[in-house]
Amino acid sequence: MLKDETVKNKLKDLVSGNVLFDEPMEHHTSIGVGGKVDALVFPSNKEELSKTIAYLRYCRIPSMPIGNGTNVIVKDGGYRGVLISMKRLNTMKITDQNADRASIYADAGVILSDMVSLAARNSLSGIEFCAGIPGSVGGAVKMNAGAYGGEIKDAVDTINLMNQNGEITAAGKESLKFEYRNLDLPEGMIILGASFLFRQGLPEKIQSRIAEILITRGKKHPLEYRNAGSIFKNPRGNVPAGEIIDTLGLKGIRSGNAMISEKHGNFIINLGGARAKDIIDLIQLAKRRVMEAKGVTLETEVKIIGED
Numbered sequence: 007m008l009k010d011e012t013v014k015n016k017l018k019d020l021v022s023g024n025v026l027f028d029e030p031m032e033h034h035t036s037i038g039v040g041g042k043v044d045a046l047v048f049p050s051n052k053e054e055l056s057k058t059i060a061y062l063r064y065c066r067i068p069s070m071p072i073g074n075g076t077n078v079i080v081k082d083g084g085y086r087g088v089l090i091s092m093k094r095l096n097t098m099k100i101t102d103q104n105a106d107r108a109s110i111y112a113d114a115g116v117i118l119s120d121m122v123s124l125a126a127r128n129s130l131s132g133i134e135f136c137a138g139i140p141g142s143v144g145g146a147v148k149m150n151a152g153a154y155g156g157e158i159k160d161a162v163d164t165i166n167l168m169n170q171n172g173e174i175t176a177a178g179k180e181s182l183k184f185e186y187r188n189l190d191l192p193e194g195m196i197i198l199g200a201s202f203l204f205r206q207g208l209p210e211k212i213q214s215r216i217a218e219i220l221i222t223r224g225k226k227h228p229l230e231y232r233n234a235g236s237i238f239k240n241p242r243g244n245v246p247a248g249e250i251i252d253t254l255g256l257k258g259i260r261s262g263n264a265m266i267s268e269k270h271g272n273f274i275i276n277l278g279g280a281r282a283k284d285i286i287d288l289i290q291l292a293k294r295r296v297m298e299a300k301g302v303t304l305e306t307e308v309k310i311i312g313e314d
């Protein structure tokens with residue numbers, strides 16, 4: 007816990023948005039589990055973010071950015087340090103629109119589906135594949151989010167970054183190391199926002215592609231329960247992780263109030279009141295059984311942080 011009142015008061019001075027101490031992370035993650043974080047701060051602009059990062063670094067307090075919390079599992083013991091929510095950095099605008107092309111610049115805290123909607127309303131095609139991915143723009147870029155044959159890297163043009171000293175730089179796509187479900191960035195680097203390239207498209211075609219994807223997702227994914235999306239990355243050169251888990255009969259297995267979804271083998275659902283430990287136990291079980299039966303190492307896509 008952040009015991010020092012001076013640090014607490016300083017954080018409240020630096021950040022005009024909310025500063026929540028000993029905040030249960032179950033309220034800030036889509037899967038709805040997680041112990042308390044020492045502090046969860048919501049900077050309202052780049053200046054506040056920069057000063058906060060520099061101050062935390064000066065005090066040697068661990069910190070980490072968080073977007074919409076849809077790919078994070080915080081352990082039951084919580085997180086010792088400060089989680090920096092990017093949610094209040096959330097403006098976006100269309101730039102450089104001409105007859106064929108346009109760009110959208112979006113701050114990291116913009117909800118991805120809002121950008122998908124803005125693009126669709128303006129007949130801009132390029133990120134329809136992101137429809138239904140519930141993350142933020144920053145989280146999607148960091149995770150190189152993807153679905154239905156597309157990845158965020160396909161649409162990114164440049165990104166703005168802030169380092170641990172609070173300094174801002176821009177990086178073009180060609181200099182960025184995008185990988186499967188990851189953008190490799192130096193330790194502590196925060197994505198401030200990104201510019202995305204679009205083609206002018208036909209509005210009906212864009213809308214119908216989005217509708218089609220949302221319907222497919224609703225059929226395949228257990229959206230009626232809290233979850234964190236795909237738990238595992240798909241192993242290279244193999245069938246998808248969910249299919250392997252399904253073949254081994256692991257769907258429906260429970261630990262406490264968590265369960266490997268009967269609808270999709272790569273989803274673990276919170277049936278209500280699950281603990282992070284229940285979910286992590288199921289992750290370990292699936293990894294063990296897949297290794298024993300198939301000799302395949304499953305790697306988690308979700309980020310597990312904090313203490314037991």
Ligand SMILES: Cc1cc2nc3c(=O)[nH]c(=O)nc-3n(C[C@H](O)[C@H](O)[C@H](O)COP(=O)(O)OP(=O)(O)OC[C@H]3O[C@@H](n4cnc5c(N)ncnc54)[C@H](O)[C@@H]3O)c2cc1C
Binds near residue numbers: 036073074075141309
């Ligand atoms: C129902 C459901 C469906 C999903 N479907 C898909 C899918 O089809 N495809 C897919 O790829 N993912 C999917 N996901 C997972 C998740 O939505 C994506 O990974 C999303 O991009 C994560 O964004 P976030 O803002 O929630 O990130 P968070 O969960 O908040 O953070 C994820 C990671 O990104 C880092 N991060 C967040 N913001 C920043 C920033 N500004 N700068 C630097 N690092 C940052 C965090 O530190 C953390 O390591 C799904 C999740 C759910 C719940």
